[in-house]
Amino acid sequence: MTTTSSVTVVGLGPMGTALAETLLRQGHSLTVWNRTPEKADALVAQGAHRAADITEALSTSEVTVLCLKDYDTIYRIFDTDALHGSVLINLNSGTPAEARAAAKWATEAGADYLDGAIMVPPFLVGHPESVFLYSGSRDVFDKHQATLTTLGDPRYLGTDTGLAVLYNTALLDLMYATMNGFLHAAALASSADVSAETFAELALGWFLPFVVTPSLVEQAPDLDKANYPGTYGTMEMNLNALDHITRTSVEQGIHADLPRLMKAFGEQATTEGYGANNYLAVFEIFKKRAKA
Ligand SMILES: NC(=O)c1ccc[n+]([C@@H]2O[C@H](COP(=O)([O-])OP(=O)(O)OC[C@H]3O[C@@H](n4cnc5c(N)ncnc54)[C@H](OP(=O)(O)O)[C@@H]3O)[C@@H](O)[C@H]2O)c1
Numbered sequence: 483m484t485t486t487s488s489v490t491v492v493g494l495g496p497m498g499t500a501l502a503e504t505l506l507r508q509g510h511s512l513t514v515w516n517r518t519p520e521k522a523d524a525l526v527a528q529g530a531h532r533a534a535d536i537t538e539a540l541s542t543s544e545v546t547v548l549c550l551k552d553y554d555t556i557y558r559i560f561d562t563d564a565l566h567g568s569v570l571i572n573l574n575s576g577t578p579a580e581a582r583a584a585a586k587w588a589t590e591a592g593a594d595y596l597d598g599a600i601m602v603p604p605f606l607v608g609h610p611e612s613v614f615l616y617s618g619s620r621d622v623f624d625k626h627q628a629t630l631t632t633l634g635d636p637r638y639l640g641t642d643t644g645l646a647v648l649y650n651t652a653l654l655d656l657m658y659a660t661m662n663g664f665l666h667a668a669a670l671a672s673s674a675d676v677s678a679e680t681f682a683e684l685a686l687g688w689f690l691p692f693v694v695t696p697s698l699v700e701q702a703p704d705l706d707k708a709n710y711p712g713t714y715g716t717m718e719m720n721l722n723a724l725d726h727i728t729r730t731s732v733e734q735g736i737h738a739d740l741p742r743l744m745k746a747f748g749e750q751a752t753t754e755g756y757g758a759n760n761y762l763a764v765f766e767i768f769k770k771r772a773k774a
Contacts, residue, residue, distance in 0.1 A: 487511055488543040489629060490533065492559070493574070494521040498549035500604035501573070501633060505547075506530055507608070508632040515539035517559070537564040545626050548572040553580040557587070566592035569622055571630070573598045573614075577651075578644025585618055585643040596622040597643045599650035600634075607633055617645035666740045670727075673734035701762055708766065710759035720761040721748045 487510055491502040494516035502525050506512045512530040514522045515538075522532045533539035536559055540546055546568055550556055553576045570593050572584060581597040588595035596619050602612040612634030616623050623630070623638045630636040639645040664685060671681040704710065724745035731738035747764045756763035 488513070488545075490515065490539045490543040490546040491549065492516070492536070492539055492546060493549040493551075493555075494518075494525070495549065495551070496604045497573070497600060497607070499525070500607040501547060501549055502530065503528075504608035504633055505629075510629065510632065511543070513539055513542040536560060540564050540568045545569045545571060545622075545629060548574060550574050552576055553584050556584060562587075562591040569594045569596075569626070571596045571598060571616075571622065571626065573600055575599065575650065576647055578642075578648045581617075581644045581647045582642075594619055594622050595643070596626075597646050599646040601650065601653065602634065609634060611635055613637055615639055615646040615649050617641070618643035662740060666731075666737070669736045670731060670734060673736050705762060705765050710756065710763040710765075712758045712760050715760055717748055717752050717757050717759055717761060717763060721745060721752065724748055 727741040
């Protein structure tokens with residue numbers, strides 16, 4: 483592993499600017515390029531070099547970090563002839579197929595390519611516990627790990643270039659499902675004039691960390707084995723619980739589609755033969771949908 487001392491950042495939106503400021507603060511020799519050049523003014527005042535064009539941006543540093551709006555934007559700004567011999571680490575969001583296509587495009591143009599995803603907002607860039615996910619070229623990751631560690635906690639996921647954005651999307655999926663679960667539960671509590679703050683104390687301060695998270699951690703290995711023992715509660719029992727949530731929502735006058743939807747997943751699992759298993763057998767329903 484070598485420490486890369488010269489880095490180019492292409493794309494100076496809120497995230498690209500945070501990456502550039504962090505690299506500069508950590509003593510890297512920094513070159514920047516942005517479609518709207520004046521967004522680099524503050525960085526230049528702090529010691530960054532403003533590349534005159536994208537070709538100079540690529541050729542000036544050992545590694546080029548891309549932080550643009552999306553994958554399409556990359557194709558718009560780069561002249562593929564200029565890519566030969568460069569090392570690209572791309573941190574924009576997108577889909578696994580887009581990431582794999584970008585890797586193919588870069589490799590065919592003679593560049594090394596590593597894909598990545600940023601799991602924190604701009605103000606947490608540079609914090610040692612801020613996770614950045616990477617996938618694709620192991621060689622690029624290993625060679626530039628010291629530079630990547632400047633930005634946060636770099637996690638290499640595997641050679642499949644699509645993995646970083648897939649993990650990113652899966653974690654956002656978890657975040658939105660958890661937020662909606664909490665919001666619906668808080669709405670239920672609010673129907674009896676319980677404040678969200680009061681409810682959060684028990685729901686987020688105790689229930690999630692003491693009951694929900696540990697039981698999912700314990701049962702995750704069982705998901706991989708499709709092992710859903712109904713020893714402590716069957717799908718039928720869970721359907722009763724989901725029915726209570728649905729009926730209570732209706733009774734209390736709050737939106738009932740979310741529990742109805744969760745109940746529908748359990749009913750489908752029962753129809754498909756998982757009635758005596760525990761609720762996590764719903765995993766089989768989700769996987770089937772994913773393959774469809
Ligand atoms: N902000 C966050 O909290 C966050 C967190 C995690 C991941 N990300 C990801 O990081 C990436 C960058 O996000 P961001 O928040 O910095 O802002 P953004 O609005 O997603 O991207 C802004 C950058 O894209 C450039 N751009 C857009 N269209 C362009 C075009 N047609 N040609 C050339 N450049 C173009 C902008 O240039 P101009 O300045 O000239 O418009 C600017 O450099 C995104 O993929 C985002 O999903 C962001």
